[in-house]
Amino acid sequence: MKKLFIAALLFVGMVSFAQDAAQPVKQQRERLTPEQRNEKHLKKLTTELNLDTNQQAQVAKLLADRSAKAQKHMEMRKARKDSSIKPTAEEKAALKKEIMDEKTATEAQMKSILNAEQYKKWTAMRDENKEKMKDKMKERKNKL
Structure with a gap:
């Protein structure tokens, strides 16, 4: 979900920059x-x-699973x-519940x-990253 949110933010940012040709062009990031x-x-x-090697393997599997779900x-x-x-509202609620369940899992x-x-x-x-994203969102909102 976080990756989707970041991707959406990047898309909105790119669209807003595309509208204003007076601003200097930012160097594009390499797509991973x-x-x-x-x-x-x-x-x-x-x-x-x-992390030790056992933990690395477990975390790698968890990251791969999350990535596939995303x-x-x-x-x-x-x-x-x-x-x-x-x-529909029901579908939105079901999707939100599914995402929250995945997050708790x-x-x-x-x-x-x-x-x-x-x-x-x-x-x-994780909490620090959430705060950074909130700050970036506020900055982008203020620029618009």
Whole structure:
């Protein structure tokens, strides 16, 4: 879900920059494949949390599963968008519940993989990233 949210933000940002030709063109980021993103995320978690090889393998599997689910959600969204059928309130609620269930399942799996200190660090990192995203959203909103 977080990746979808980031992708949506990037899309909105690119569209807004495309409208204003007076602003200097930003250098485009290299597009990473899901496997490359997972590997990059795993490396970051390994260095930040000091994961051992067993934990790395478990976290890599978890990241791959999350990535596959996110890809599935993106494809579903794209299919709905292409067909111009708006989801009903019930469908939106069901999707939101499914995403929240996946989030709690991921948290439970991370808690079982990491020790107490690592889990505490991981939650702090996650919360910090949430705050950064909120700040970026406010900045983008103020620019528009």
